Amino acid sequence: MRVCIIGTGYVGLVTGAGLAELGNKVFCVDVDDEKIANLKKGKTPFYEEGLKDLIEKNLKEGRLFFTTSLAEGVHPSKIVFIAVGTPPKETGEADLSFVIKVAEDLSCLIDKYKIIAIKSTVPVGALELVTQILEREGKKKGVDFDIASTPEFLREGNAVYDFFHPSRTVLGYDNPKVGKILHELFAPLRAPILHTSPATAQMIKYASNAFLASRISFINEIANICEKVGADVVEVARGMGYDRRIGEGYLNAGIGFGGPCLVKDLKALIKIAENSGYEAHFLKSILEKNEHQTRTILYKIKQVLGEVLYDKTVGILGLSFKAGTSDVRNSLSLKIIKLLQKEGAKIKAYDPKAMEEARKVAPDVTYTEDPYETAQSDALVILAAWGEFKELDLEKIKGNLKNPVIIDGVNIFDPEKMRKLGFVYKGVGRG
Ligand SMILES: NC(=O)c1ccc[n+]([C@@H]2O[C@H](COP(=O)([O-])OP(=O)(O)OC[C@H]3O[C@@H](n4cnc5c(N)ncnc54)[C@H](O)[C@@H]3O)[C@@H](O)[C@H]2O)c1
Known part of the structure; x- marks a missing residue:
């Protein structure tokens, strides 16, 4: 055709x-x-x-x-x-x-x-x-x-x-x-x-994205409770996912959802509801939870580096809105960088594919050649789950860091292993 x-x-x-x-x-x-x-x-x-x-x-x-x-x-x-x-x-x-x-x-x-x-x-x-x-x-x-x-x-x-x-x-x-x-x-x-009507087709799209967003906000809520009670959200999610009624997708706790679609489509759906005379309380709470989740990373960084960040350098691994793409539209990593910069922190950053795009919107960041150079910082913060970050030489990373601190916003490492290696390691919802 x-x-x-x-x-x-x-x-x-x-x-x-x-x-x-x-x-x-x-x-x-x-x-x-x-x-x-x-x-x-x-x-x-x-x-x-x-x-x-x-x-x-x-x-x-x-x-x-x-x-x-x-x-x-x-x-x-x-x-x-x-x-x-x-x-x-x-x-x-x-x-x-x-x-x-x-x-x-x-x-x-x-x-x-x-x-x-x-x-x-x-x-x-x-x-x-x-x-x-x-x-x-x-x-x-x-x-x-x-x-x-x-x-x-x-x-x-x-x-x-x-x-x-x-x-x-x-x-x-x-x-x-x-x-x-x-x-x-x-x-x-x-x-x-x-095969369906145009209105139903459009609602399938909006409802699907809203549902995926709700799963992420849900598991982030559970993650925060896990931190309080000493449970591990990764295992909780795995245990939930075996249930065929639940399934395993979109249950990764982390920094929230960003990117070009989920937030935009959720807001549009809330507006579609509002314009037709219905207030979508549940959908609104998914968004609120998401915004709160992104800020929790900042609290975690302060827990280890202290309240004052203006004399600190924070290394960021991952700039795209998620691993596998160079797209930085509504990237939560860039949002977190801005929050840190507002507190006076200096930022070093690395991403396997998104640095060119990130440079256009965040020029006041020191972009590095590789993750090891990024690690020449007061703490390392991981914000996208690129495969190459999972393969890092952690001894070399530890040697480069001023303090052996890793804040893992996407839960790519095993907390037990990281502690044994001598890191102060904070994941999301890992007890
Ligand atoms: N990106 C995703 O993951 C994704 C997934 C599903 C649905 N969508 C939806 O698909 C749509 C497109 O998203 P995207 O991410 O591909 O957008 P995009 O911004 O990457 O691409 C849009 C393209 O349209 C071009 N364009 C604008 N006006 C034009 C015109 N008059 N004539 C010809 N080209 C024109 C722009 O130059 C741009 O290249 C959006 O509605 C989005 O919500 C996106």
């Missing part, structure tokens, strides 16, 4: 490359000239395992195209995916201005029947808005175009794997013809395909 993807960010690029690999001819469109010029040469705008190879292969085999011309992407395509950003407004509501702009541009370009499928996370009502914009230009729904909701569930850090192994595909539409065509496109992925 011929497919156009508008927006070559984390979602659009992975979806475009993945659909090309499945044998489709895919036209990826973006307004960012530099991004498109680099992509044409096979240079990816962010790190995601396997993505560069996938793009290079499909470029070479003539199934994947990059362009800044919307017309060039839309004209040959039967399905047009919208995958632009939907950032939060001040109020928490999803900002639909990028989606609206795309709809306005599309309204003059549609010359034969297209399916407009919205991959961006948008609230109920957004499809009607896009429909109205297209109809304003005289395009007829059901004749010139149809519209669908195809929410995305991939996880940054595992995005390519998730594209090829989705847990499910959700298709929301009201014309059965749309369901048949989209089903055909996604059937090779062999995941369960849920």
Whole structure:
């Protein structure tokens, strides 16, 4: 099939490359000239395992195209995916201005029947808005175009794997013809395909993210109780996860959830509820718990280094919002760095993939060549669970630290082993 993807960010690029690999001819469109010029040469705008190879292969085999011309992407395509950003407004509501702009541009370009499928996370009502914009230009729904909701569930850090192994595909539409065509496109992925209404598809996306966020806030609450009563939250989570009714995912205690999606989507859902006359108390408490959890790391650092931090250097390992990605959007590590800097602490930091991105938003940090240089500090704080941190030479780390202090915000080490090695070690919820 011929497919156009508008927006070559984390979602659009992975979806475009993945659909090309499945044998489709895919036209990826973006307004960012530099991004498109680099992509044409096979240079990816962010790190995601396997993505560069996938793009290079499909470029070479003539199934994947990059362009800044919307017309060039839309004209040959039967399905047009919208995958632009939907950032939060001040109020928490999803900002639909990028989606609206795309709809306005599309309204003059549609010359034969297209399916407009919205991959961006948008609230109920957004499809009607896009429909109205297209109809304003005289395009007829059901004749010139149809519209669908195809929410995305991939996880940054595992995005390519998730594209090829989705847990499910959700298709929301009201014309059965749309369901048949989209089903055909996604059937090779062999995941369960849920056919439903657009409103339900959009709520599946918001509810899924809110539920994942609730699991993280839940286990963080349990972790804090574990610390008071001398229990180990890692084992508590493992013990809970064996229960098939609970499952093991998203039960890692830590510094809370950050990143580009969970907080934004949770706030948007709270607003969706509010706008329809319902106050979502439970969802609000998930957010409150999350904000509190991030601050607990600061208390832990002060417990060992003392209340006064202005004469201290804190080494930070991990800058991306989670391991496996170079994305620093709403990274809790950068938030914690800011909190520490406000207290006067100096920061040294290292990340395997995210330093270039971090430098753009946090220039007043000393970025180091490797974790051992970062450890030349008063304490080392681990804020993303990169595999290479688990393999560190801990004796060398201890030798470099002024005090043998490790605050592990992502629980990658065994507390017993760390204490035996002579560290003052504080994980999250580890008794
Ligand atoms: N990042 C994730 O993990 C993830 C997962 C699931 C769903 N989502 C949702 O998917 C959507 C996209 O997220 P993302 O992280 O990929 O965003 P992103 O910011 O990485 O990418 C958006 C891209 O759209 C481009 N763009 C903006 N306006 C455009 C226009 N008029 N024409 C063409 N391109 C345009 C931007 O230049 C950018 O490259 C959001 O709604 C997000 O909530 C994201």
